Amino acid sequence: QVQLVESGGGVVQPGRSLRLSCAASGFTFSGSGMHWVRQAPGKGLEWVAVISYDGGSKYYADSVKGRFAISRDNSKNTLYLQMNSLRADDTGVYYCAKDGPDIASAYDYWGQGVLVTVSS
């Protein structure tokens, strides 16, 4: 069965960096686009970034462009989100999600989420 497991969250000071990981299993990771989606405490879902199956295409929300970088290692079935220059409003639960069931159609599987808290 499809499993997505995020890790790397925690408490970080404003201006610092953090890298999230998402370990994937149960499907052909190298054949799927992948997303990061976040949710601030008590707020709605916000799409963050997407990466194509081969890493050749990447797109970002305006709120994170220039600060966050999405990447993947298909040999390790792992998705990453490098977060730099973190701000208080980056606080929230970060989910990785698989693109599917067709290309660009939706997010058909989600991880359990990892909490990132940006605070001094």
Next chain:
Amino acid sequence: QSALTQPASVSGSPGQSITISCTGTSSDVGRYNYVSWYQQHPGKAPKLMIYQVSNRPSGVSNRFSGSKSGNTASLTISGLQAEDEADYYCSSYTSSSTRVFGGGTKVTVL
């Protein structure tokens, strides 16, 4: 990248039908049939309920249906049940190859 517009809350009695709207623009909802809907219970990850406007993934009840007209997509829940009480979000592909979510709708079963 403005969020899609959803009503903050919708309520209904058990057995009734409710509809949640999701309004975007001609650059997202109106241009592509890549509108999807998600159900999220408190403290849980979202779950895909509808993709490509009106398709249901395997395992999702046929009480959930989706449609689209112009820049507005809709999710209808028929035969409302207590377990349907949750937050619902729409999402769309955009002309910038990014994605956008709606603000979310809290469904209450009276």
